[in-house]
Amino acid sequence: PGRTPPRRVFARSQGRSSPGKEAPPQQPIRRKERQAASAMAEYIAQLGLNDEQKRLLLSFKKELKIPDGVPFDGVADDLTLFRFISAKKWVMADALKQYRSYREWREEEEMDKLDAWADNHKDEIELIESLFPLSQHGWDKEGRPLIYEDIGVIPAARFAKLVKMPGFHKWHVWWMEKLMRTMREQTKKLGKPVYKVTCIVNMQGSSFESRHFVPFFKVMSQCDEQNYPEIVQNVFCVNSPWIFPALYALVKNFIDPNTREKIQVFSSGYEKKLLEHVDAKVLNVKFGGQNKEVLPTVTGIKVTEAGKEDLTSKNVAARDSYVHTVKCDDRHGGKFMWIMELKELDITLKVEWKGHKDKKATLVSAHEKVDRASGHFDAKTRGELTLTMDNTYSYLTSKDVRYAVTFQSKAVLKTNAIIEQRKAKAAAKAAKDAAKRKKKADKAAAAAKKREETAKMEPTAT
Known part of the structure; x- marks a missing residue:
């Protein structure tokens, strides 16, 4: 008597009331998270998914227990999840297995320390990039990154002697993370999903020596297939020499079947095809475009002389x-x-x-x-x-x-000597080809002039 009886709280369960505790209120999604979720929803809407694919993507996300509004970081956002499940032809079990393996791999690679690794291994990075010309220059007509790879000029035998595989793998992961970051920035800039690249692979200069690069190619391909799926739109292998089929046979089994379907090979006459995908002002002049920017090539390993650096x-x-x-x-x-x-x-x-x-x-x-x-x-x-x-x-x-x-x-020192020899040989060949073209052009001009003079000498027909 005189006391207020305790209030009974009822929870609704399966249509019947039963005593229970009040559920804690859900935390409201922060404004930043709402904006991220809204932007991601717009990107996903532009992918043109059908109802079944939308349902599978949502189920994939729920199965992984990923909440809404996660940062667009290339790890757990909807666009990344879409890449993984679409790469597995929308088979849920296969996509879950690959994605979970990917998350474990990121922890093993210590991605948060990747930039620190790069700062501490500048000499190793400089060595690899001085022998393996790989760069991103411009964008294709859809806004995708345009990647140039000059495979044919790699001194493959010397590369295999000088570059250690663990360091090469780490460099490749570091390079790929930079590329993925570039695509996320491009997505935000254009307001549409940019998650694929267009590659131009120059095979000019490839020879039987190129087989020494196969183990390194295998490392890159397997890493990309497992951890960066569905990021290739087109691969154009240009200036392919007669030995290309033999080299391709060595690496074909390392390439994901989805990627193999996107590879096009040209020995010549590729300029028109490239210009269908890349604007002439963007495409490098080396491949039939108008862009005169100098692309990276094999420059040789930097040799520092004593006294030329800080003492x-x-x-x-x-x-x-x-x-x-x-x-x-x-x-x-x-x-x-x-x-x-x-x-x-x-x-x-x-x-x-x-x-x-x-x-x-x-x-x-x-x-x-x-x-x-x-x-x-x-x-x-x-x-x-x-x-x-x-x-x-x-x-x-x-x-x-x-x-x-x-x-x-x-x-x-031997590698640099070989590179200089190849440069001299390539320069001599270029000069010889230029002389042939000039001779042919002069001959054509002389023939045209002779025809013109002959036409003037003939009497005019009445």
């Missing part, structure tokens, strides 16, 4: 010395270059080499009390080069020394 500073105390060692891990050896300088005073420099089988080091050069010294040494095998900056003769004065030592393996 390392070191203070050598009085009655002391400093030793700097650089190793050569190439069994064929390589080339060392060094430089040392002081702005004031002097120091003694001794350079020694010790091969991996040598018991004692061999003196390469010695410089007594100098303010500057430089030199080079050609190693024939594995070992280490040691620079000793000796200030033990100075009782009171320390010395500020600046120095640099660089090393290039024999493999790198």
Whole structure:
């Protein structure tokens, strides 16, 4: 008596009332999430899906327990889910298996650390890109990224010797993530889904040596098929040589069947076909367009000479010395270059080499009390080069020394030599072809002039 009885709460379940607890109110979707969901709905609407495909896409999303309004990040958004399920011909079980494997793969690859990896492996990236010309320049007529691959000029045998497969795989993932980010930005810019690319693959220069690139091609193809499905619109293989069928037979089984259907091969006469898909102002002049932008090609591996980059500073105390060692891990050896300088005073420099089988080091050069010294040494095998900056003769004065030592393996030097030979050969062939074209044009012009003169000399018919 005198107390208010507790209020009973009833929950509706299967059409009958029963005692229960009040369900917590659902959290409202934030404004940013609503905008993302609205934009994504517009992109999906433009794909032209039928009712059954829409139902399957929604079921796919629910099965994966992905909420509405997720960021457009290329991982869990509706456009990414569409790529996975459409790549599997709308078979739910196959799409679920591939997508779950994809999410596990992203965790294993530590995608959040990918940019940090790139910052810490600039030399490795520079090596790969100096030998493998792959770039995105412009867009096709539908706004898709236009990718150029110059496969024929890759020094495949040297590439296989210099590039390690784990580093190549990581580089490829990093490059693909940049491409996917580019397509998301293009989607937002154009207001329509951009999730595929158009590729122009230049096969000119391919030879039997190109077979050495097959393992690297396999790594790229398998990675893309599993983790970046349904992103290819067209692949145009142009300037294909006579050996192309044999090379294609080596890689055909690595290529996804959906992608194989989109490959078109031309030995010549491809310009008209390319211009059907790419505007003339965008297509590079090398392939029949008007764009004169220079595309990346094999430039050779950058060789840094000692003294051409920032020097390392070191203070050598009085009655002391400093030793700097650089190793050569190439069994064929390589080339060392060094430089040392002081702005004031002097120091003694001794350079020694010790091969991996040598018991004692061999003196390469010695410089007594100098303010500057430089030199080079050609190693024939594995070992280490040691620079000793000796200030033990100075009782009171320390010395500020600046120095640099660089090393290039024999493999790198040989690769650059081969690339230069190929460049010279290609330039000579281009000059010869240009001379032939000029001779043919001059001959045609002379014949036309002769016909014109003959026509003037003939009497006019009444």
